[in-house]
Amino acid sequence: MPELPDVEILRRYSESTVLYQEITSLEVMAERILEHIQPAQLEDRLVGNSFLDADRHGKHLFLELSSGYWLNLHFGMTGDLKYYKDTADEPEYSKLIIYFDNSYHLALIMPRKLGKVRLLEDPENFVTSKRLGPDAISSSMDYERFKGLFMDSRSMVKSAFMDQQKIAGIGNVYSDEILYQAGIHPRRQFKELSDQELHKLYNTMQDVLQTAIDFQAKPETFPEGTLIKHRREGENCPKCSGRIERIEVSGRAGYYCPTCQA
DNA sequence: CCTATAGCCTGACGGC
């Protein structure tokens, strides 16, 4: 689930739930999701603190602690958050639970353990060290900057869009949606896109991501005409009623409409 | 620089 729109919703969710409450304890159910830190050490760093802010870069969430450290959450393919009070409501597949002094809990839910939890001194340093590209919807992402990111890329558009070191936040599902709405075939090369196509792609990227956020990143509530609700081989294209095809691009399954995307 | 492949994990789903 967690691409940029999903993580933005989780950021807002965190912001409206966990801020300014003292952390009293911690439970780690899957040690392997912790990177470069032991459970006991993480607990030491968190207990007694509150969260002061929630930031996001691409698919990464950063929660600022009153100590000045930051908790970094990355959700892998299956991560989610739940804030709840009653222990009976503890979600299945919780891998990390943070307890607050108001007797509420925050659970990091992750059936597959492909996400990561880190403690950071500075998110900006983290972004730099990971060589992440700029966030896809940051205010500095104007057309000129967007164009510059892909200027000398010789990879296929879908691959380049999913490359977090080029641009951060777009994954398999939303790359398909953006290319579908822009009418561009996933295997086209960036180099050969016309200025007009590139412009269309830029505008569509902003539009698709923002719309997804506006609809709480819940595909079932998205307007008709989106690929995401028909993203299966053999489904009907919502625009032309043709057949949705599945292809492999860079080892991932891409879905597109051969008629609408050239 | 780019692509393809495998591996990390484990639940959900479809077919028999």
Place this chain on the structure above:
DNA sequence: TGCCGTCAGGCTATAG
């Protein structure tokens, strides 16, 4: 119903 293979919204390491 039960078993089994396949797939899945991420990322990394490795090889060509």
